[in-house]
Amino acid sequence: MAGRWKNDLNWSDVTPKAAFLNRRQLIAGASALAAGGIAGPALADLGAKPSQFSTDATPNTFEEITTYNNFYEFGTGKSDPAEYADALTIDPWTVKIDGMVDKPGDYSFDDIMSGVELEERIYRFRCVEAWSMVVPWVGFELADLLDRVGVQPGAKYVAFETLYRPEEMWAQKRPILEWPYREGLRLDEAMNPLTILSTGLYDEPMPKQNGAPLRLVVPWKYGFKSIKSIVRISLVEDMPPTSWNMANASEYGFYSNVNPQVDHPRWTQASERQVGGGLFAKRIPTLMFNGYEDEVAGMYAGMDLSKFY
């Protein structure tokens, strides 16, 4: 791990102070507006601790991260989620945890968060469409939650579901994907310390367009594995069906590990466009496992990664 991870910086150390202040003023202004002139408590700092797993790459701006999104429940355009996700009610929020666990149940967001120490994880994020960002997520390891509910011996996979509520998520009325959006991980992938449930970014509660109130982040896999606005987590024996794989299995595999050597049938995965890099920015090479090879390659030892893509 030496050298690749920084140890004690967090995003405010790597974001120019002026940009930081401007963003804070912008948010303060927006929240004052939303509250009719009275600033509410909703945007309080989360106080997340820095992490050894953070990259020292410079994060994208808050504006870039919250205006260029994929969240098909709100439309397929990159600016649709920022426009429409406001309609989503995130309080109350319940996550059903079921299947092969000792303590199944309907957990409120507060139940899930109680006793959790939030960390900041600045991760590279690589979409299967070949664009990328660097995001200062706030969250905690999925393994912590799974340990709390007690995974039973027969469980081999973890399945996740997004909320299905077409009254608020208008594009669920269209047959874009099989709703609800579903994703899954092998149990060892779910327990890997890089895998987090994220509840915020830039030390603020998760914006709705990014998957409020909690979403998965799996930084060595293509972005579509990082399912948003989760309402169900199931421990299961068999590989679960997943939305993009159901839509087109030859283009989107269950594993979907970032791999510059395995091209998408319709485009190269050897390089990527950095969002915010400007119109004439050069593409950068894509890294094996999105740069997280040391931490995750061992899980795939002996697997043919072009077959299990």
Ligand SMILES: Nc1nc2c(c(=O)[nH]1)N[C@H]1C(S)=C(S)[C@@H](COP(=O)(O)O)O[C@H]1N2
């Ligand atoms: N429920 C749900 N989760 C989702 C998606 C989606 O359409 N619906 N899009 C995925 C894709 S393709 C990407 S690249 C990331 C985008 O996350 P971001 O908008 O926070 O950058 O979310 C993933 N999670």
Ligand SMILES: [Mo]
């Ligand atoms: Mo994506």
